[in-house]
Amino acid sequence: MGKRIDPANLPEIIGTLYPPPFDKPCRARGRKKLGDAAGLTQFGVNLLRLPSGAWSGQRHWHQEQDEFVYVVSGEVVLVTDAGEEVLKEGECAGFKAGDRNGHHLQNRGQQNVLVLEIGTRTKTDYCEYPDIDLASDKCSGAMYQHKDGTPYPDLKRRGPDDP
C-alpha cells in the first residue's frame, strides 16, 4: 500500500475543548492530523487552519514536549514573553520543552492561514497557560485544571456556531 497522504482527504477537527470563556478565540480553528494518518506515535503533525481572527490556542508552554510551527501559507502573529512577531509564509519557530515562555499564534488577517504544528508525544506532560487560570497535567484525571489543581468538569468540543 502506498504512503501518500493528501490532506484534502482527511477530516478536519474544528473547535476546542477549552472550558469557557477560554474557548472563544479558538472555536473556529481546524486541525487535520497528518501524523496520525501515517500511523506515527512519537510525535504529532497537524495541519492547522486558522480562519480570520482565530488563535492556535491559548498561550502555553509544555514541560516535557518540544514544539515546532512552520507557516505553510499566509501570515500569523506569534506572541511570546518577548512580545509580538509576524511569521510569514515559510517562516517558523520552535519551543523547547521546559522553557516557561508561553506562545501562541493569532491570525489577524482576513484570509485563512495554514500552519504545520509538530509536537512530541509523551506519556506524561504538564502544560501551563500563563495568561489565564488554566493548566493541563496528563497525570491528573482531568484534561484541564485550575492552577490550584481543581479540575474543569465542563469539557465538550465547541465550534464556531455553539452557544
Next chain:
Amino acid sequence: MGKRIDPANLPEIIGTLYPPPFDKPCRARGRKKLGDAAGLTQFGVNLLRLPSGAWSGQRHWHQEQDEFVYVVSGEVVLVTDAGEEVLKEGECAGFKAGDRNGHHLQNRGQQNVLVLEIGTRTKTDYCEYPDIDLASDKCSGAMYQHKDGTPYPDLKRRGPDDP
C-alpha cells in the same frame, strides 16, 4: 528574544557523508536545520532542498525513529516497497519506526523541490538501506557499515563539485 526563524538566514548544508558510490545521487541535496536553530532536541526538522535529479537519501528505514515528510513546493517521487508515488505540493507521508519498508524521495523534475523532514531523535537507532550494502547503527563506533558490520572508513562530505 524573539522566536521567529527565517530559513533564508540559516546556513545550508550541501552534500552527503555516504561512502562512494552511494553518495552520487545525494551530492546536490541541501538541508537547513530548522529544529536545531530553535534549540529543539526531541525531534529534528529540516528544510530539504532537492535540485533537479537529486535524491533525499538512499532508500532506508529506521528501527527506532518515526519520520515524516511534507512537500512545501514542487513535486517529488516517493519510492517504497509499494512502488512509486508522486507527492505534490501540500502532500505528505510518514514512516513508522520499525516498519521495514524503505523509502526515499527523488526529484525527477527540472525545478528545486522543498520538503520539510521531521524525525525523532533517539540515543540508539539502527537504519538499514534495503537496496545497497549499507547500514547505520548508532551503537557502533562508525557512522556507516556494510551489512556484515564492517565499518566504512572513508567518510567525508561530498558535494556536487567533488571528484
